[in-house]
Amino acid sequence: MNIGIVCYPTFGGSGVVATELAKTLAKKGHTIHVLSYARPARLNTLDTDITYHEVSVNSYPLFEYPPYALALASQMVNLIEFQDLDLLHVHYAIPHATSAYLAKQITRERTKNKVPIVTTLHGTDITLVGSDPSYKHVVEFSIDQSDGVTAVSDYLRRETYDRFDIKNEIRVIPNFIDLERFQKSNKSHFKKAICPDDEKVIVHVSNFRKVKRVPEVVSVFARILKNGIKAKLLLVGDGPDRQKAEQQCRDLGICGNVRFLGKLEQVEEVLSIADLFLIPSGSETFGLAALEAMSCSVPVISSNIGGLPEVNVHGETGYLCDLDDVDCMAEYAVKILTDEKLHATMAKNARKRAEKFNQDAVVEEYIHFYEKVSNGVLEKSG
């Protein structure tokens, strides 16, 4: 198939899922066009079957807010018409599903082209931003106008029906993992450099937005140290709460044990030396970062909200605690870090659980869904 994929270019989240999907589809012989406002972080290899198209938004003194959604719709029209797309798959509803609806109407008028639109809901497009009254009607309408809708977890599917009056059917296709890339590998010199005294390694990866609760990660870590465990905390990523977390480390006097590594592409290298992964998020529809850790055989301690329980299994691949219950998270962290047998079992279970989200199988689900949606559109239009 000739498929257009639209996404945000950011590290993590929906941008990663969209880019990995693009790369896997290309490997399976499909022709892919990726559309975004900057080259997606994970689209960093040359691939003859993937063409990257950048949306450029012209500024004009009148525009305090340049109309990105319109520039995107216009570029989508170009893609549909000049690249002869069979299907357009947009990731994150805002504004992608709306721009896609507009592009579909325009191309239908101009060329009678009936390209099917698939929208994948990822999270904050529903739970935080999408249900805000300033966007709600448009998001609801755009989701209903898509020819196929998927959500990355059961939780997100339920939330979407609860928060919006959606008539469209929403199919759950979970996020997936490249089990080859995300596996524990030998990084002993990296481990030695970071942990000269063979300290335990705790890792957190996120965009440091408030919802990720990075200060709680630091609080849990401080309690781990207080329990006499020699440990280092590696924080991967960057964002609004970084300074707050840095200040917290200074206040607690634990800066020597905490490393802020910034944004990193090869997360699996850090995960390879990790003993424990912390993800205490206040909202998480899936928790791709947890799945990446589990795939590298790292037990996870997470909050028990959103889609996290669909990924991290309490008592099996790690532990889940109530939201903001730092004491609970610290208690379980100490339990895992001080019991070698328990740690080994959970590490093994984590990898096994990650295998259920095997990239190849999940991408096949997307392909079947594309075929179903395309046939549906053909049938409807006679």
Ligand code: GMT
């Ligand atoms: O929360 C983020 O880091 C970004 C956000 C996004 O929409 O790009 O992530 C959401 O999508 C990810 C991929 O499907 C999910 O794994 C995250 O759980 C989800 N984030 C939230 O719901 C807060």
